[in-house]
Amino acid sequence: MLPLASQRSPKPEDLPSELSGLRLTKQRREVLAVILQERDHPTANDVYLRSQNRMPSISLATVYNCLEALVSHGIVRQVNFEREPSRYCPNLADHCHFQDQNTGKIHDVFFKEGVKLEDFLDLPQGTEISHLEISLKGNIGH
Amino acid sequence: MLPLASQRSPKPEDLPSELSGLRLTKQRREVLAVILQERDHPTANDVYLRSQNRMPSISLATVYNCLEALVSHGIVRQVNFEREPSRYCPNLADHCHFQDQNTGKIHDVFFKEGVKLEDFLDLPQGTEISHLEISLKGNIGH
DNA sequence: AAATAGAATTAGAATTATTCTAAAATATCT
DNA sequence: AGATATTTTAGAATAATTCTAATTCTATTT
Numbered sequence: 491m492l493p494l495a496s497q498r499s500p501k502p503e504d505l506p507s508e509l510s511g512l513r514l515t516k517q518r519r520e521v522l523a524v525i526l527q528e529r530d531h532p533t534a535n536d537v538y539l540r541s542q543n544r545m546p547s548i549s550l551a552t553v554y555n556c557l558e559a560l561v562s563h564g565i566v567r568q569v570n571f572e573r574e575p576s577r578y579c580p581n582l583a584d585h586c587h588f589q590d591q592n593t594g595k596i597h598d599v600f601f602k603e604g605v606k607l608e609d610f611l612d613l614p615q616g617t618e619i620s621h622l623e624i625s626l627k628g629n630i631g632h
Numbered sequence: 633m634l635p636l637a638s639q640r641s642p643k644p645e646d647l648p649s650e651l652s653g654l655r656l657t658k659q660r661r662e663v664l665a666v667i668l669q670e671r672d673h674p675t676a677n678d679v680y681l682r683s684q685n686r687m688p689s690i691s692l693a694t695v696y697n698c699l700e701a702l703v704s705h706g707i708v709r710q711v712n713f714e715r716e717p718s719r720y721c722p723n724l725a726d727h728c729h730f731q732d733q734n735t736g737k738i739h740d741v742f743f744k745e746g747v748k749l750e751d752f753l754d755l756p757q758g759t760e761i762s763h764l765e766i767s768l769k770g771n772i773g774h
Numbered sequence: 775a776a777a778t779a780g781a782a783t784t785a786g787a788a789t790t791a792t793t794c795t796a797a798a799a800t801a802t803c804t
Numbered sequence: 805a806g807a808t809a810t811t812t813t814a815g816a817a818t819a820a821t822t823c824t825a826a827t828t829c830t831a832t833t834t
Contacts, residue, residue: 517783551785573791617772618771624764629762718792
């Protein structure tokens with residue numbers, strides 16, 4: 491199977507029944523399909539609303555449960571901007587996020603080829619980074 | 633006067649009565665003094681508890697108001713780690729934050745001399761960044 | 775296929791950080 | 805001082821998220 495991040499918008503039924511050791515139940519598959527469908531970094535509530543199209547009986551608690559399962563199994567990334575509600579991103583490649591202050595839209599931003607953390611940060615030596623989040627805000631054009 | 637970030641722990645009464653166009657009321661001065669005193673990135677609630685030592689009548693709402701005033705006037709920085717409560721930091725120098733997962737403590741991390749955003753990020757051209765937050769988690773030693 | 779056991783889903787309550795509201799207090803201006 | 809604006813305050817409200825406990829589903833075993 492193609493890596494998830496490269497598939498366009500698989501329907502829930504096209505997704506496998508297990509992924510990275512996580513059983514993909516109907517709901518988890520639906521939630522994942524929603525996240526893969528529109529890569530606009532939806533919030534949990536956005537995912538809830540969109541899931542209801544195909545699965546009107548899904549509950550918000552389940553959406554939260556599914557998101558947590560997908561995130562903890564490394565299938566989806568949780569993205570935070572200050573105190574705003576968390577957003578979810580299926581792009582697992584090393585990248586960070588830019589929020590256009592005019593539109594509110596969030597864009598993936600990638601690292602320059604071959605750049606390492608130690609190249610631009612003065613980390614206390616011996617530090618092992620397990621989690622990194624870079625969030626940018628600003629304007630495009632001028 | 634010395635830049636705030638370089639003063640060790642001014643008592644509230646040592647702080648000026650106005651700063652960056654913000655009137656420093658008794659409470660704002662107290663809140664600011666608390667943040668300058670222990671640079672351990674306290675949460676609003678930490679600030680509230682510490683302020684009560686010298687000012688037992690201060691309210692939590694006031695602490696939030698003061699923090700908001702200090703942050704919006706660029707006197708203090710608000711620091712976020714995922715969904716944890718915001719923390720506050722008097723170091724205005726361009727820097728980011730590392731949370732030691734063993735101790736929970738947060739350390740300031742600085743950029744390598746002369747590094748610019750565009751050196752390590754592939755920003756869509758024409759982007760003007762108004763806000764940048766980098767949060768790291770991991771372990772020190774091995 | 776029925777019985778069982780474990781896991782997932784659900785509705786709704788609970789939690790928690792933060793914001794809001796409206797009144798009281800304080801400061802500033804004339 | 806009196807008028808006006810700003811700040812503080814207590815407590816209520818909000819909103820995202822987590823928890824609880826009951827139910828339903830799934831997979832496995834008989």
